[in-house]
Amino acid sequence: MRRGLxxxxxxxxxxxxxxxxxxxxxxxxxxxxxxxxxxxxxxVVKDFEALxxxxxVNIQAISNDPFKEKIKIVLGTSxxxxxxxxxxxxxxxxxxRAGRIxxxxxxxxxxxxxxxxxxxxxxxxxxxxxxxxxxxxxxxKVFMYNRLLFEKAGVDFVPETWxxxxxACEKLKKAGITPIxxxxxxxxxxxxxxxxxxxxxxxxxxxxKDLDPAKGTWDHPGYVEALKMFTQLIPYFSQFPNAIKxxxxxxxxxxGGSAMMYVEIVEIPYVYRDAPVEFQENWGMFVFxxxxxxxxxxxxxxxxxxxxxxxxxxxxxxxxxxxxxxxGREVGRREYAEVGYLNGIxxxxxxxxxxxxxxxxxxxxxxxxxxxxxxDSSLHARIWDVYSVQLQMLVDGVTxxxxxxxxxxxAADRVRAEF
Numbered sequence: 001m002r003r004g005l006x007x008x009x010x011x012x013x014x015x016x017x018x019x020x021x022x023x024x025x026x027x028x029x030x031x032x033x034x035x036x037x038x039x040x041x042x043x044v045v046k047d048f049e050a051l052x053x054x055x056x057v058n059i060q061a062i063s064n065d066p067f068k069e070k071i072k073i074v075l076g077t078s079x080x081x082x083x084x085x086x087x088x089x090x091x092x093x094x095x096x097r098a099g100r101i102x103x104x105x106x107x108x109x110x111x112x113x114x115x116x117x118x119x120x121x122x123x124x125x126x127x128x129x130x131x132x133x134x135x136x137x138x139x140x141k142v143f144m145y146n147r148l149l150f151e152k153a154g155v156d157f158v159p160e161t162w163x164x165x166x167x168a169c170e171k172l173k174k175a176g177i178t179p180i181x182x183x184x185x186x187x188x189x190x191x192x193x194x195x196x197x198x199x200x201x202x203x204x205x206x207x208x209k210d211l212d213p214a215k216g217t218w219d220h221p222g223y224v225e226a227l228k229m230f231t232q233l234i235p236y237f238s239q240f241p242n243a244i245k246x247x248x249x250x251x252x253x254x255x256g257g258s259a260m261m262y263v264e265i266v267e268i269p270y271v272y273r274d275a276p277v278e279f280q281e282n283w284g285m286f287v288f289x290x291x292x293x294x295x296x297x298x299x300x301x302x303x304x305x306x307x308x309x310x311x312x313x314x315x316x317x318x319x320x321x322x323x324x325x326x327x328g329r330e331v332g333r334r335e336y337a338e339v340g341y342l343n344g345i346x347x348x349x350x351x352x353x354x355x356x357x358x359x360x361x362x363x364x365x366x367x368x369x370x371x372x373x374x375x376d377s378s379l380h381a382r383i384w385d386v387y388s389v390q391l392q393m394l395v396d397g398v399t400x401x402x403x404x405x406x407x408x409x410x411a412a413d414r415v416r417a418e419f
Contacts, residue, residue, distance in 0.1 A: 024315045025056045026322060029071070029081035030307075033061035040338050048325050055318050065186065072381075075100040075310065082313040083322055086133060087377040088124035088303055090213065094381070096127045102309040105131045107320050116329065120371065121304045121344030133308035134327040135344030137335070139266050140302030140365045141192050147282040149177050149259040158286045162229065165289040169236040172259045179236035181258035183249030184395055187388040188376050192262060193233075194391060195375030196301040197226035201293040210412075211373075213380035214419035218409045222293065227394065227401030229291065234395060242392050254279050262288075264302065265361035269340025272355065285357070287364060300368035303377065304344055386411040 028045065032038055038061050045057045060081070062070055067085070074080050075095060086092045086101075095101050108114040108131050114122065117135065125133035150156075150168075153175035159165035169179040184190050199207055202222035210216035238249055238258060253261040254275035271280055290297045307326060309319045325331060332343035342348060342362060351359050365371070376384050390404040 023054050023056055024318050025058055026083060026313075026315060026319060027060070027081040028057050028322070029060045029062065029067075029084040031062060031064055031067040031085050033063055036339055037061075040335070044326065044331055044334070048322060051325075052318075052321060055315075055322065057322060064188075071095075076312065080310045080312055082315060082319045083307055083309055083326070085136075085305065086308050087305055087374065088133065089373040089378040090211070090380055091377045092125075092132065092308065093127050096132055100311050101132045102311045102313065102316060102319075103130050103132060104134075104309065104320065104323075108134075113324060116346060117344045118346050118366075120366075124303050124371070124373070125306060125308075133306045134323060135304035135306040136327050137266060137306075137341040137343055138302075138304045138362070138365055139264050140300050140361070140368070140371065141196065141262060141264055142285045142287055142361060142364065143260050144253075144263050144267075144271075144283055144285050145260045146253070146256065146258075146279065147284055148278070149256065153177055153259070155259075158284070159289050160286075162289050162291045166232060169233070173236060178238055178258040179260060180233065180238070181249040181253035181261040182237040182241040183244035183246040184241040184392065185243060185245045187392055188374070189246050190230075190391045190395065191375040191384075191388070192264075192301060193230055194226060194387075195372060195378070196288050197229055197291065198223060198295075198375065199299055199301070199372040200288075200291045200295040200297060201226040201229070203294045204296055207295060211378050213383065213412075213415050216383075216412045216416065218405060218412045222295070223405050223408075224401045225293070227404055231394065231401065234397075237395075242395055265358070265365070266341055268355075268357050268361060271357065272340075283357075285361065285364075296369060298369035299372045300364060300370075301372045301374070302365070303371055303373045306344075380412075380415045382415055383408065383411045 030041060032041065042059060045059055049055060049057060071084065076098070092101065121135045121138050122131070125131055125135070149172065153172045155168045155171050157164065157168070159168050172179040182189065202220050206220050210218050210220070238244055238252070241249070250261060250263070250267065250270065251274065252258060254271070256279070271283065287300060307323055309316065309323060313319050327343055329345050329348065332345045332348050335341050335343055336349065336354065340358070342358065376388070379387065387408050390399060390407050393399040394401070394404055
């Protein structure tokens, strides 16, 4: 009897040891170390591990700008994450060219996984005809406005053209209201304005060519015109925007300190979490006004964000399993319920299942003729390094549109010479 029991114990121990030995550990890196997103993703990982006992996922979260620096350093080393966050566009493409991101085209196409996604949200993760990632949340840029402040200033219209937009700003300013909340301490905020204006001010073929670091010359006069249009807005912004964080500007906007703000649709959940009830009941949104420029005026600035797999992972099958779960339907529905974001899965919700603001914003994305990627994500890093500094100088009034583009062209020439 005792011998039989001993054999069972030994057998159980061997089985347990075998199972533990078979478990693999994945490193997962994202950019949301905040009290809302981080617990959500931790719970997603726990649920995935329960469904996949052969996989343990180790999570690391690093905020936006430090993330950009870290990922450049760790890819290709033993510290590289197996699955990690990314912005599609040149930010990701440089890693693809360096062979650091896994091609997942076959996994998407051969299993039918590709059919789960809204194609316009998956396509940004394509490079030279191959797919390298999947969307975790969709995003775009819109103007949010305070209806009560518009009424107070006698602005009885929603601006559709650049001229109407400037008229609205002037009316608001004369009424003693700051027209536009703007916090540019981190210059990604200004990149959303300039990226939008560039796309609308330059013919599409030229604009697309200039975004390619191997071809871009940045010598079209439309880029200077875009900056001149931006300078028309500076008198209508919050005071000293380069000293204000975006989140601080948003809080001031919600509190009635300004009438408009250029926001991402992923910021809509903040309305319902942080804004006073009066604002929640009296806000609206509109797309960036038609500038009349040679670029396509029916584009919407914004791009999905998502996750990719390191080409150096030792566990490609397990990483694919996690990626599919992380950006899939079940997590997508939870993502909206718990965080307020929508991922790129088709028909994820019916209209009556989401708040009206989110529904309207998503419809703008779906109806846009195409999406224009964020400027800071679409540029070569060394071009953006120069551009961003010059743009902050422009806001401070210590340089001119012409001088900004002169410096950008120099940076583009240096980068292009390397290809």
